[in-house]
Amino acid sequence: MSREPELEALFDRWNQVWLEDRYDLIPTCLAPVYTRHGSMIQSEFTVTYTAEEYGRKVVAQRERTRLHFVIHDRAFVGDRAWFRHTLIWTDPDTGQTVTRPAIQVYRVEDGRMAETWVAYQGDGSAWPEFGHA
Helix, strand or coil: CCCHHHHHHHHHHHHHHHHHCCHHHHHHHEEEEEEEEEEECCEEEEEEEEHHHHHHHHHHHHHHHCCEEEEEEEEEECCEEEEEEEEEEECCCCCCEEEEEEEEEEEEECCEEEEEEEEECCCCCCCHHHCCC
8 A cells, every 4th residue: 555645644744834833743743763864065964853852943943034845846655755845944144035955855654754864955046947046
């Protein structure tokens, strides 16, 4: 049986967290341990959080910058979800809107996000079909 409907429902909830401040949904989205791997220009990271720690981080980020995601493409296969998206936020110091394109892959375990890999482009860049920010 395909897990695609389960994954779509999970990421629809996660999108509600980021777009509608539905912080009550965070525990239904994150595994008890959530690991993030990433790279950005000349920088790589791996950080592991408890669901509660990462939930607090999401809330703080949203309240500080109004960060949200515009999803351009997504695909679901097995226990993986792929996204091509653009992060958009307001710089709290300047009030300017900032964009950062990224590719992100999630591993889902027991219906919740357990691990992710993300590669960011530079601030202010854009996917070619959307022009320069």
